[in-house]
Amino acid sequence: MNTIMDFNFSSSTSLYFYSALLQGNASLVALVAVFLVYRKQYLDSLFDKLEKMISDYLKGVVGVSLLYKNIFEFESYSEAHHKDKDPETKSIIKRIMEDSAWAIRFQELRSLEAKEKELWKNAKLPITSIFVILMTSVFLLPLSDFVHKCIWVEGGLFFVFVISEIVALIVLFKFIRGQLRV
Numbered sequence: 001m002n003t004i005m006d007f008n009f010s011s012s013t014s015l016y017f018y019s020a021l022l023q024g025n026a027s028l029v030a031l032v033a034v035f036l037v038y039r040k041q042y043l044d045s046l047f048d049k050l051e052k053m054i055s056d057y058l059k060g061v062v063g064v065s066l067l068y069k070n071i072f073e074f075e076s077y078s079e080a081h082h083k084d085k086d087p088e089t090k091s092i093i094k095r096i097m098e099d100s101a102w103a104i105r106f107q108e109l110r111s112l113e114a115k116e117k118e119l120w121k122n123a124k125l126p127i128t129s130i131f132v133i134l135m136t137s138v139f140l141l142p143l144s145d146f147v148h149k150c151i152w153v154e155g156g157l158f159f160v161f162v163i164s165e166i167v168a169l170i171v172l173f174k175f176i177r178g179q180l181r182v
Contacts, residue, residue: 014144014154018137021161025134032127032172039119039179047112054105062092075106119179126175129168133161 054074055066064085066074073081077097082090096102140147140157147154 014148014157015141017158017161018141018144021137021165022134022141025130025137025165028130028172029127029134032123032130035176035179036119036123040116043112043116043119047109047116050105050109050112054102054109058093058096061096062089064089064093071109072106075103122175122178126168126172129164129171133164133168137161 051071054071059065068074074097077094082093085093147157
């Protein structure tokens with residue numbers, strides 16, 4: 001009858017385990033980085049399109065091109081931005097900027113801006129958890145022969161790493177799923 005005491009890892013088991021863990025997590029870091037870059041570019045693209053739509057609308061209605069550093073300067077009417085315009089043009093611009101459709105476009109811009117900030121905030125936990133496992137496996141890789149001398153330590157570390165990896169993958173999955181809701 002075999003018991004846990006009879007089960008024995010080979011001397012290279014730890015070496016292969018930590019090496020595979022290291023390589024797998026390094027790949028995960030690269031994939032997450034690519035996802036983050038793609039997602040940021042996607043959100044930037046949506047923001048730029050909406051910003052252009054707002055600018056083009058105002059230009060199409062009153063023939064006024066917006067010159068700005070930050071589009072949010074035009075979220076509401078400001079006399080300072082239009083002091084060089086004639087009274088009729090100012091009146092039209094003011095009416096446009098007080099319209100609910102104008103406010104909705106700027107709410108959409110604010111929402112996109114918030115999603116970009118959330119992207120980085122929400123990415124911290126999955127990336128940190130993967131990096132912790134990655135760094136720990138880097139540390140334990142050269143110690144694999146030493147760890148192998150105590151089967152309970154080796155088995156315990158395997159268990160801890162497997163559970164940690166499962167948790168990190170669940171956190172990563174939830175992060176990515178949450179980001180795909182636009």
